[in-house]
Amino acid sequence: MTTDWVFNLYVFVLATFVGYQVISRVPPLLHTPLMSGTNAISGISLVASLLAAGTNHRLSQILGFVAVTCATINVVGGFLITDRMLRMFHKKPSPLAAKSAPARAGADS
């Protein structure tokens, strides 16, 4: 039992390290989708909420029910809205084909 937390600490430290490495490669362009995406992933607390809601303890059921609702909003809403955002990012052919420059007017200031 005492070694459980040491093992979990290993997992925590290594996951933080991997997370930091992976996330530092996300460009500023995608920082908002990153936030809503990690938000959806951290909706994994749904797993713990399910366990709380599925017991026979009355109060735990009710608290678990609220927790399941909140976590589900994050999971479902988080993934949907991240996808909605990512769908908007397009790269279009450069409009620089037209190079005919109009004559420059003098500085207007």
Added chain:
Amino acid sequence: MTPAAVLLSLCYLLSAVLFILCLRGLSGPESARRGLVLGELGMLIAVVGTLLHKDIVRYDWILAGLVIGSTIGVAISAWIPMTKMPERIALSHSFGGLASALVGVAEYLREVEHLTPFKMGALGFETFLGFLTFTGSVMAFGKLSGLVRGAPVTWKGQNVINIGLFLGALVAIGCLVFNREASHVFFGVAGTGLALGVMAVLPIGGADMPVVISLLNSYAGLAACATGFALNSQILIICGALDGSSGLLLSILMSKAMNRSFTNVLFGAFGQTPDAAAAVAGAAETRPFNEATVEDAASVLKASQSVIVIPGYGMAVSQAQHAVRDLAAALEKRGANVRYAIHPVAGRMPGHMNVLLAEANVSYDRLFDLDAINDDFGHTDAVLVVGANDVVNPAAKNDSSSPIYGMPVFNVEQSRSVLVLKRSMKAGFSGVENELFYQSNTMMVLGDAKKTLLALVAEVRDG
């Protein structure tokens, strides 16, 4: 371990790998959507696996929660406009925090007789951080949506009280480790978390919201981690750590982009000297500046070959992103090279401007970061500032007495002419006066940004 438990653990392992791949996909817009599908798959595996867990003896509450949550989740994500994204993010952090906190309370009520000291400590942290994230994010949501006054609320001894509350909660969690039955102490910790969330966000102003949102993101992750430690669940620890490190990294980036330390943001600097800022603003209002009409502005733009657009929070407020795109398209049709310069803290959350411009169908290879474009202003004909203020303030470079001194800003003043679309001549959120507006090559076009832009589009198209 029973075979079923081993299988469930392996499911979680697979989910964790899929989540990491999902985040890796976000390193580029091309791979991001594919990555997201992997994340969704990971979540499905984890949830279905858990539903088969032997400790789950009834499904009625679970089903109700899943159905209601999904309905609300779908509704929010389908109808929320992109300009409201910071509010949505703040709200989802509050849901995440609340879920963690309630799981903590439920676990405490159910298991109090069997808690080991370590598990008790983890539950204490989970509940404290969860409730803190909950109320903090609700406050942030209130400030962003205008339900709560956005200006910093400060009073004497504020920081001492906040630090006191924090230390008090730590001591109380310490007591619980030795006396787990003291339920009043446990609920005291929960209450302190709730109070501290409100107190900590009150003094933080609108312009600092990107840092606060990132920090709350990180707290929500830490709360999930604490849940994982309490329940001995590795998948929760991994996901919490991913969320936490993402929030931390973003907060660091945002603080750097404002040249401010964490402690400086949290314990307030802006709004500490409102008298001085007000005095400057008052004195400056009579100073002469070039107020330009739409026609003047349009003639400058029509004569420009290279244009850089700098969007700010004002663009989000007046929902002008589509009008900006139309103007850029009209200018490109005339042969101009139009690019967008995006400051890391423009808007109210990381990446806010990028999402808005993407929504308006602006190609993402026209969006440039601060470092990528800052040397180009010297050979740019016109800069169009749409509702941005502090990020184009030269005082950050040359006035060491300015509160924003040292913040990396765009070298806007180097371009041949600067057009500023602004609601009025009032100072920005930080209350700092902006020298740029009074320069000889700056033209101020006052009024609602969207209306001005639409008028500009018409002018440019006609000419």
